[in-house]
Amino acid sequence: MLPKPHRASIVFYVSDIARTEAFYNDVLGIGLVRQEGAEPFWLLGSLDQGLEVVFFQMDAERGNTPALIFDLAEGGIDDIVAQLSAKGVTIVTPVEEAPGGWSADFSDPDGFCMGLWQSAEKPRSLE
Template sequence: MSFKPKSASIVFYVADIARTEAFYNDTFNLGLMRMEGADPFWLQGRLESGLDLIFFEMEGRRGNTPAVVFDVTEGGIDDIVANLAEKGITIVTPVSEAPGGWSADFLDPDGFGLGLWQSGELPRSLK
């Protein structure tokens, strides 16, 4: 199974979501929106280019970001991750629940973290 991403987001894991919100809104006038689904909340903004910036408050992962997260727009995240594993690609986080759907993380050959995100409305497998 091949996967050709059509869109992506840059995801940041931060120590203080309110501080991050103030910084990016005050410094860059991004107009980040508070989103529900994570505790306490998460932030999302879109650049004019169409690229989404997403911020989660999370302990332990700071400094490993930002990460590029590819959107799985047609479903099949389980199949894609299985295919990556079959090719010997390091899976860091298997398919797991994420706000609004499912996500998984893996490493490229140089150790850079990449991710996948799929809406919960789409089928996890297309087989």
Template sequence: MSIKTGFKPKSASVVYYVSDIARTQTFYSQTLGLDLTRMEGAEPFWLQGRLEGGLEIIFFEMDGVRGNTPALIFTVEEGGIDDIVAALAEQGVTIVTPVSEAPGGWSADFLDPDGFGLGLWQSGELPRSLK
């Protein structure tokens, strides 16, 4: 357990914002041979794949700005995303996007000391706060 936030990352996903989801699907599945699953719940659909080593790669069709994509997203596996974000803010971490709805759950975005985008994602089945 992390001393300052109560959160210790155990899994993560790399998220890319792409301009053409169909073109991305063709490239990553046909050119690179990555098995991608079409996921519904965001417009348009998004793509999700997992490498043999366990890293998850996710593609959303939306405007990406150099510096905010790809983003490393840590999965909150035990609930309490609100508590974690509050603890990060108390430590002076820049919160870019507060906890908000995301496909299948909740997410929040913040910056590391060099300005790189990081995020949290938590399943909607888990409690947002453990307090």
């Protein structure tokens, strides 16, 4: 059985990160915080109940975001992606470097894309 993720984030890919920062901070009052590790900076905010919202500036077709990203607290992303693949899950993006760690994307049976992320401080393999 795959380990249960301990947290989930909703990730948005936006066309203008500064405009997004102003809207969510000034209009909605969410209080996004600038983060380093991607060019340009990326934004992180927390909602009640611990749900995180994350914003990256990049070109993406409409409908590709928001994306649900599961945080792997213990690491093991390579093992988990291999297990998903062995179970017939479509791997959309193999494990690759991401801001602060590693990520991979997969789709569910209806084609909804989801992702995994783990900190660079955690081992990529638990075996």
